[in-house]
Amino acid sequence: MCGIVGYVGHEKAVDVLIGGLQRLEYRGYDSAGIAVLNQGGMHLARSVGKVRQLADLVYRDWDAQFIAAARVGIAHTRWATHGPPIERNAHPQVDGAGRIAMVHNGIIENYKALQQRLQAGGHVFKSDTDSEVLAHLIGEYYTDGNDLLRAVCAALGQVEGTYGIAVLACDQPDRLVVARRGSPIVLGLGHDETIVASDASAIVAHTDQVIYLNDDDVAVVGADGVEMRNIHNVPVSREVSRIDWDAKAAEKDGFDHFMLKEIFEQPEALRNTIRGRLDQRQATAIISGLALSPREMADIQRVVLMGCGTSLHAAMVGEYFFEDLADLPADVEQAAEFRYRNPIIQSRDLAIAISQSGETADTLAAVREAKHKGALVAGVCNVVGSTIARETGLGVYLHAGPEIGVASTKAFTSQLLVLFMMALKFGRCRRLSREVGLGLCDEIEKIPELVRKVIDHNDLIAEVAAAYSQAEDFFYIGRGYLYPAALEGALKLKEISYIHAEGYHAAELKHGPIALLQENVPVMALLCDVPGKEKTVGNVEECKARRAPVVAIVTEGDEAAAEYADHAIPVPRTSKYLAPLVSVVAMQIFAYHVARLRGCEIDQPRNLAKSVTVE
Numbered sequence: 236m237c238g239i240v241g242y243v244g245h246e247k248a249v250d251v252l253i254g255g256l257q258r259l260e261y262r263g264y265d266s267a268g269i270a271v272l273n274q275g276g277m278h279l280a281r282s283v284g285k286v287r288q289l290a291d292l293v294y295r296d297w298d299a300q301f302i303a304a305a306r307v308g309i310a311h312t313r314w315a316t317h318g319p320p321i322e323r324n325a326h327p328q329v330d331g332a333g334r335i336a337m338v339h340n341g342i343i344e345n346y347k348a349l350q351q352r353l354q355a356g357g358h359v360f361k362s363d364t365d366s367e368v369l370a371h372l373i374g375e376y377y378t379d380g381n382d383l384l385r386a387v388c389a390a391l392g393q394v395e396g397t398y399g400i401a402v403l404a405c406d407q408p409d410r411l412v413v414a415r416r417g418s419p420i421v422l423g424l425g426h427d428e429t430i431v432a433s434d435a436s437a438i439v440a441h442t443d444q445v446i447y448l449n450d451d452d453v454a455v456v457g458a459d460g461v462e463m464r465n466i467h468n469v470p471v472s473r474e475v476s477r478i479d480w481d482a483k484a485a486e487k488d489g490f491d492h493f494m495l496k497e498i499f500e501q502p503e504a505l506r507n508t509i510r511g512r513l514d515q516r517q518a519t520a521i522i523s524g525l526a527l528s529p530r531e532m533a534d535i536q537r538v539v540l541m542g543c544g545t546s547l548h549a550a551m552v553g554e555y556f557f558e559d560l561a562d563l564p565a566d567v568e569q570a571a572e573f574r575y576r577n578p579i580i581q582s583r584d585l586a587i588a589i590s591q592s593g594e595t596a597d598t599l600a601a602v603r604e605a606k607h608k609g610a611l612v613a614g615v616c617n618v619v620g621s622t623i624a625r626e627t628g629l630g631v632y633l634h635a636g637p638e639i640g641v642a643s644t645k646a647f648t649s650q651l652l653v654l655f656m657m658a659l660k661f662g663r664c665r666r667l668s669r670e671v672g673l674g675l676c677d678e679i680e681k682i683p684e685l686v687r688k689v690i691d692h693n694d695l696i697a698e699v700a701a702a703y704s705q706a707e708d709f710f711y712i713g714r715g716y717l718y719p720a721a722l723e724g725a726l727k728l729k730e731i732s733y734i735h736a737e738g739y740h741a742a743e744l745k746h747g748p749i750a751l752l753q754e755n756v757p758v759m760a761l762l763c764d765v766p767g768k769e770k771t772v773g774n775v776e777e778c779k780a781r782r783a784p785v786v787a788i789v790t791e792g793d794e795a796a797a798e799y800a801d802h803a804i805p806v807p808r809t810s811k812y813l814a815p816l817v818s819v820v821a822m823q824i825f826a827y828h829v830a831r832l833r834g835c836e837i838d839q840p841r842n843l844a845k846s847v848t849v850e
């Protein structure tokens with residue numbers, strides 16, 4: 236959600252910043268902007284639309300000598316919160332005197348009060364954004380013209396809300412000041428250059444050495460390194476971490492879309508998720524990030540799974556895993572709601588926060604609330620070093636590699652796998668027999684191959700998708716383990732194809748939604764050959780009686796199930812545990828082809844952003 240890049244070094248700042256923005260564009264893409272400095276002063280450009288439009292404008296309108304000489308700058312790609320996506324609301328925002336430029340990710344909650352105070356002092360605002368107020372406030376404190384760090388700290392001391400910022404001052408062409416509270420900032424430490432970014436994907440092309448800022452950290456960034464402070468201007472030390480993937484992992488690699496690449500990558504991503512985590516001898520999983528002894532595991536009395544969107548759907552499957560395999564009561568919490576209710580958390584509860592990005596504001600708030608209430612909190616995150624991963628301290632990384640497509644695909648299947656392995660581990664510390672544990676280890680090892688078999692049906696699924704690409708409404712139904720899978724299938728279709736799609740428990744359809752079924756409202760029925768199938772078949776009959784066309788996901792060879800549908804998509808036979816995993820892969824491919832046929836912007840659907848860092 237909004238991407239920030241900053242650069243101080245020996246390369247052409249404009250090229251580095253535009254390149255960085257392109258890598259961060261999945262975080263927001265309604266407008267973009269850039270400000271760079273050289274001895275001749277500051278150049279600033281902003282434009283509505285994609286980074287490509289900003290790049291065209293800059294390379295066309297800016298003096299080539301200026302571009303060649305500038306070595307310091309900041310840039311931003313926006314996902315609008317305050318004010319529509321128009322040029323004046325794009326970032327960088329500048330202070331009243333035009334000496335300070337700032338890019339901001341987050342929300343300044345008390346901006347109205349600050350704005351009124353500044354207006355009373357003569358400040359005139361040109362945008363509708365909360366961010367401009369912060370730029371003016373920094374400018375207000377930048378009185379002596381030479382201590383940008385102090386001005387930033389003083390301004391941030393007045394601010395309520397969240398921010399990741401990068402600030403430059405016209406008369407300080409050798410540095411940036413950056414800060415974070417609630418919105419991620421990563422510093423990449425190169426040779427005679429430092430790159431600032433909202434996440435590592437804009438940094439990997441330059442260096443693998445990074446510092447993740449903590450909340451309330453402020454840093455002065457120069458070409459030769461960084462000076463770390465807190466918001467009170469007191470020195471702090473932060474460790475340097477290594478990024479363990481390279482720039483190529485964040486490229487399309489010949490695929491038309493990141494989403495398709497990431498769907499096809501799933502066997503490999505799942506292999507990476509499994510690697511080193513199976514202990515056949517003990518018939519269990521190795522979850523070293525959990526750092527709990529078998530006795531401590533046996534002592535956990537309940538699991539609370541929290542997440543948003545696709546990660547929430549993974550949590551819902553996880554609930555079944557923990558109940559079935561670990562014999563543990565499990566509850567799912569929609570993370571955004573968690574801290575606004577009064578959830579009952581007890582000391583032997585384990586809260587598991589599931590988040591691909593590890594930055595989702597709602598999930599992070601739930602983590603903090605669960606910790607506050609005394610729960611043990613673990614993270615299941617993909618992005619290494621992300622806020623949730625660091626704040627939980629305990630947990631499991633997916634190791635699925637960078638997910639760039641805005642619609643989550645490989646992260647979902649890796650989340651299911653991690654939750655499955657966690658439930659196996661907890662189960663083995665409780666009542667799950669060695670024999671059953673061994674069987675589950677065998678199943679886990681086969682997962683990448685099962686997913687590959689689904690992907691092998693890409694062409695067939697594309698043909699089925701062609702028959703439904705003109706639909707305007709779609710229902711997805713499933714039960715048991717396939718109920719959350721139905722929700723996820725519907726989410727994939729609606730977010731990338733803009734078809735109105737609803738996921739329902741198959742039994743729930745008749746309690747209201749069935750009123751909407753007719754010959755132009757198709758139903759995707761999850762009919763894998765696992766417990767509950769016969770009942771779902773009954774619900775399919777009800778749909779057909781209302782003349783709704785039916786597409787079914789069926790177990791390969793289950794001709795009888797396929798007969799109930801107008802079109803059938805086969806997936807390999809699995810246990811009930813893995814049925815959601817293989818079905819969702821088929822539905823990802825289905826959604827992809829529908830969206831492609833409708834000419835949609837698959838990797839960057841309208842109104843969405845990859846990582847939602849505001850509540």
Ligand code: F6R
Nearest residue numbers: 544545546590591592595642643
């Ligand atoms: C859907 C999607 C979103 C995310 C949600 C949570 O395809 O990507 O629904 O799943 O915003 O994001 P994370 O997992 O990063 O917390």
